Amino acid sequence: MSTSNMVVNPSPVSGANKVAYKGKSKRSFKRMLVVFSFLAPALILYILFMLYPMADAVRLSFFDWDGAAPAMNFVGGDNYTQLAQDPIFIKSLVNNFYWVLLSLLLMILPTLALSVLIGKLKRGKMFFRAGFYLPSVLSLAVIGVLWSKIYDPNYGAINVFLRQVGLGALAQNWLGEPSVVIPALVVTSTWAFYGTYMVLFLAGLQNIDQSMYEAADIDGAGPIRKFWNITVPSLRNTMNVVVSMVVIHALKGFGLVWIMTQGGPFYKSEVVATYVYKAAFSMNKVSYASAGSVVLGIIVIGLTIAFNYWRDKGE
Amino acid sequence: MRTGVAPWRNPQILLWAVLLVLLAIVTVPIFWAILASFKTNMEIVNQPFSLPKTWNFDNYVKAWNLGNFNSYFWNTTLITIGGMVLVLVVACPAGYAFAQMKFKGNNLLFYLFLLGMALPVQAIIIPVFYQLKTFGLVDSLSGVVLVSAGLALPFSVFLMRNSMKDIQKELRESAYVDGASEWRAFFSIMLPLAKPAVVALLVFTFMSIWNDFLLPLVLLISNDKFTLSLGLLSFQGENSTNFGLIFAGTVISMIPSIIVYLIFQRQFVEGMSEGAVK
Known part of the structure; x- marks a missing residue:
């Protein structure tokens, strides 16, 4: 956006055009009212349900409050020092970052490979794009319930299938085994969200100049070399968007964990969002939970700004 | 070949x-x-x-009647429609103002809205709960509508502003010269031209509110107010071994979003790639 939108009228106020200026300022006041009439509803809703709660979360985090008591005690940074020493909170943060790492591994290359395949189609692109996007249309509740049944140790599709093909030894309690639970959840979340990234990759692939491939063909480059030397570098922009979205999404994860494991077994799949939710709404540690949510908010907003900064710099 | x-x-x-x-x-x-x-x-x-x-269809009949899916379905429909109407009414004029009107602080205000796109719901859900409690809107459908619309706003304003920015300013100015008011220019020129974006906005809002989980989980308490997502979860808890019944509930919950997606597939996908890349 150009800065010319910020137009002011620097007309000098001298005796000769005082009257004219008066008329102008009246008009500009009317103009402000018109602008305001367009913006006011959005501003009110936004301030009421986003900006104010954001400030309120920060305020709450400096108090000691159980959600019901009429008085709040100011405790300064106590909640934050407590968080830093809370083994479960730290465990949740670590789990979040483990989740980020696994998501990046599972999500990006397979989705890119799939998009490249779809992009090579001469006919039926729309069909496959629509079909592969289907899981992303479902609600997290549907996906969570569906996959808890798929992972069910007795009747779940995975274990039944493994036993049928004679690999019963591999069957296990996917959501109850401490070492498997996060990878199992990340597989579900990959299934739930790859559709969005596929759409972004497909859009990015469409913008690549086809003549580069033709030139590479003349040079006798094979498909793998073309992929690494043309496709991947040309998708830099899209890749930035996708990586940042995957990271931020993984940090915000709540629904699937809550529906499938509630953080169990023994906090092995606890993430910050589920821990904060428990602290606020079942342990009545409202201000403590607020501090946790502020930490999460700062990490997410900080990373978003950092990713945008890198992207702008790279352009 | x-x-x-x-x-x-x-x-x-x-x-x-x-x-x-x-x-x-x-x-x-x-x-x-x-x-x-x-x-x-x-x-x-x-x-x-x-x-x-x-x-x-036994499982479906049971889920619909005994499992309360009947009521979950209507609650979800009411919340979603309410949220869509509110977002539409609020985000379109704001997008227009940011895209086409000259005023002091245009950029600054717009960036303030963008900040909301980065803000995770989890960071504000606790104060939002107590705020609605003071308004007496906890455990009410209208509370969920208001907050859902608020949360959908940053992206919606962003989408509308971007699509209305591509529309030529001359068109609006010619209406302006004819003596049309800003609101008339908005309704008679901008809105019709931005129709594809409006459709995309409606589809997005439908998907995000219909499928939402965290907000209803925090804001709704009694079973007769539950949305499909919450209902499905409690239904699963009550019938944890009856797979057939649970899957009937699951299918009921997913059909509407699949239908809406299949109808508006193109607008949805195109809106998404535009919104994210810009």
Whole structure:
């Protein structure tokens, strides 16, 4: 956006055009009212349900409050020092970052490979794009319930299938085994969200100049070399968007964990969002939970700004 | 393309075959659930991957009536429609103002809205709960509508502003010269021209509110106010071993979003790639 939108009228106020200026300022006041009439509803809703709660979360985090008591005690940074020493909170943060790492591994290359395949189609692109996007249309509740049944140790599709093909030894309690639970959840979340990234990759692939491939063909480059030397570098922009979205999404994860494991077994799949939710709404540690949510908010907003900064710099 | 080549040597046909197999693998969970919803529990355990022997709708009837899916469905519909109307009414004028009107602080205010796109719901959900409590709006559908619309606003304003920015300013100015007021220019010129974006906005809002989980979880308390997502979860808790019944509930919950998606697929996907890349 150009800065010319910020137009002011620097007309000098001298005796000769005082009257004219008066008329102008009246008009500009009317103009402000018109602008305001367009913006006011959005501003009110936004301030009421986003900006104010954001400030309120920060305020709450400096108090000691159980959600019901009429008085709040100011405790300064106590909640934050407590968080830093809370083994479960730290465990949740670590789990979040483990989740980020696994998501990046599972999500990006397979989705890119799939998009490249779809992009090579001469006919039926729309069909496959629509079909592969289907899981992303479902609600997290549907996906969570569906996959808890798929992972069910007795009747779940995975274990039944493994036993049928004679690999019963591999069957296990996917959501109850401490070492498997996060990878199992990340597989579900990959299934739930790859559709969005596929759409972004497909859009990015469409913008690549086809003549580069033709030139590479003349040079006798094979498909793998073309992929690494043309496709991947040309998708830099899209890749930035996708990586940042995957990271931020993984940090915000709540629904699937809550529906499938509630953080169990023994906090092995606890993430910050589920821990904060428990602290606020079942342990009545409202201000403590607020501090946790502020930490999460700062990490997410900080990373978003950092990713945008890198992207702008790279352009 | 050469003629007379065996089909498996034709790369396009090979590609189709590979993608079809992949698509089948990826969508297996959905079809597994749909098939199971027509089966008895015995069949689910013994023939998990076969077609049901008889297509019986018992599970659906039970889920709809006894499982309260009837009420979950209408609650979700009311919340979603309310949220869509509110977002539409509020975000379109704001997008117009940011895209087309000159005023002091335009950029600054717009960036303030963008900040909301980065803000995770989890960071504000606790104060929002206590705020609604003071308004007496906890455990009410209108509370969920208001907050859902508030949360959808940053992206919606962003989408509308971007699409209205591409519309030529001259069109609006010519109406302006004719003496039309800003609001008339908005309704008679901008809104009709921005129709594709408005449709995309409505589809997005539908998806995000219909599928939402965290907000209803925090703001709704009694079962008769539950949305499909919450209802499905509590239904699963009550019938944890009755797979057929649970899957019937799951299918009921997913049908509306699948239908809306199939109808508006193109607007949805195009809106998404534009919104994210810009």
